[in-house]
Amino acid sequence: MVDDKSYSSGAFAENRPRSKRRTRQRSVIQRMLLEANRPLSPHDILEAAQAKAPGLGIATVYRTIHTMMTEGTLVTVDIPGEAPRYETAGKEHHHHFQCRECDDIFDIQGCPPDIQKLTPKGFRLEGHQVVLYGVCPPCTGMPT
Amino acid sequence: MVDDKSYSSGAFAENRPRSKRRTRQRSVIQRMLLEANRPLSPHDILEAAQAKAPGLGIATVYRTIHTMMTEGTLVTVDIPGEAPRYETAGKEHHHHFQCRECDDIFDIQGCPPDIQKLTPKGFRLEGHQVVLYGVCPPCTGMPT
DNA sequence: GTTAAAATGATAAATAACACTCATTAAATG
DNA sequence: CATTTAATGAGTGTTATTTATCATTTTAAC
Numbered sequence: 431m432v433d434d435k436s437y438s439s440g441a442f443a444e445n446r447p448r449s450k451r452r453t454r455q456r457s458v459i460q461r462m463l464l465e466a467n468r469p470l471s472p473h474d475i476l477e478a479a480q481a482k483a484p485g486l487g488i489a490t491v492y493r494t495i496h497t498m499m500t501e502g503t504l505v506t507v508d509i510p511g512e513a514p515r516y517e518t519a520g521k522e523h524h525h526h527f528q529c530r531e532c533d534d535i536f537d538i539q540g541c542p543p544d545i546q547k548l549t550p551k552g553f554r555l556e557g558h559q560v561v562l563y564g565v566c567p568p569c570t571g572m573p574t
Numbered sequence: 575m576v577d578d579k580s581y582s583s584g585a586f587a588e589n590r591p592r593s594k595r596r597t598r599q600r601s602v603i604q605r606m607l608l609e610a611n612r613p614l615s616p617h618d619i620l621e622a623a624q625a626k627a628p629g630l631g632i633a634t635v636y637r638t639i640h641t642m643m644t645e646g647t648l649v650t651v652d653i654p655g656e657a658p659r660y661e662t663a664g665k666e667h668h669h670h671f672q673c674r675e676c677d678d679i680f681d682i683q684g685c686p687p688d689i690q691k692l693t694p695k696g697f698r699l700e701g702h703q704v705v706l707y708g709v710c711p712p713c714t715g716m717p718t
Numbered sequence: 719g720t721t722a723a724a725a726t727g728a729t730a731a732a733t734a735a736c737a738c739t740c741a742t743t744a745a746a747t748g
Numbered sequence: 749c750a751t752t753t754a755a756t757g758a759g760t761g762t763t764a765t766t767t768a769t770c771a772t773t774t775t776a777a778c
Contacts, residue, residue, distance in 0.1 A: 451724055451775050472765085487727040492766065510652035510703060513765065527697055538694055542686030548704070550682055552711035553671060559654060559705045560692070567696035595745050595754055616735085631757040636736060657735065 449497050458483040459494045460503075469507035469515030469526070469535045509535055509561055525560040531569035538562060593641050602627040603638045604647075613651035613659030613670070613679045653679055653705055669704040675713035682706060 449456060462478040463470060470478070472491050480486045495516055498504035507515040509528055515535055527536045542560060549555040593600060606622040607614060614622070616635050624630045639660055642648035651659040653672055659679055671680045686704060693699040 453725060453775070455726070485727070489728080490726060493725080506655075508654035510654050510705075511650075511658065514655065525692065527693070530700065536694075536697070538692050540692045542689055542692065542704070545686055545704070545706070548669065548682050548684045548686065549671070549706060549708070550680075552714070552716050553680070553706075554709040554714055555706055556674065556708040558707060560686070560689070561654075561703045561705075562689070562693060562697075562699055563702065564693070564700040565698040570696070570698055572696050597745070597755060599756070629757075633758080634756060637755080
């Protein structure tokens, strides 16, 4: 998993790398992430946010991602063979569905039971991830 | 993808060689993949094979991977956030365990029951992948 | 409004995985 | 053995993703 190295070098890690200013770009990016309700790639974010923040650059997207990650308000969503997406932190444990048509990722709730039983002897289980593959409603021609 | 039809496909799937010469390098790489019994990265393959094939270059590893993929004797194993590994084809349906200490991937048998129950309405399920995370026996200090 | 500095946008640079090039090596065949 | 030509190794090129640089803009506190 992605591990952002911390900044706790001294006794007091008082230097929180928070955003100090509320800019239009940052607000728009954060709103897009909240409203999407599914993991977005940096490019997804750029495209969605540019409608409300003309001229937005990709660097600002990456900077905002980094800021929100260190703030703890954003988490990485890694899907096999894919570049990382990001979604807002704080959701309860869930998994993801990737559409083979549009490649978009969707949150799914629930969790397979007895996943611990899959763990072979001698292995210590600490976490798991399930990815479902198929076709999403829009790509099957169904209404949203 | 390269598609070479210059061979008459025999009755048996194993008898459709795409490589024309049996070289030391290729033999060693294939043996490493068979003996590893777990997915290997190109770099893993390089390191393992160099012991038996001195001077082996990374290009040959990639070429052999490509050859075996088109032969159908090798399949990709994609783990979230990781570069692809490769394992020999023909294994029955299984999933993987990644050790958080050494990052190695291990095959695990079995499959969570009722996985289609996780699929939300309107989605068509076509496949799934489960990745377990934790610590492998060697990294817990247990004997192999 | 003024002002200091944080944030931005454009772009260069770093990273990583992998493919391509080509002179040389070495299998397979006779 | 000699021949032919696929395969190799070393290096270069490519593509995609992400980070660093820096002049300029913009926020937030006065």
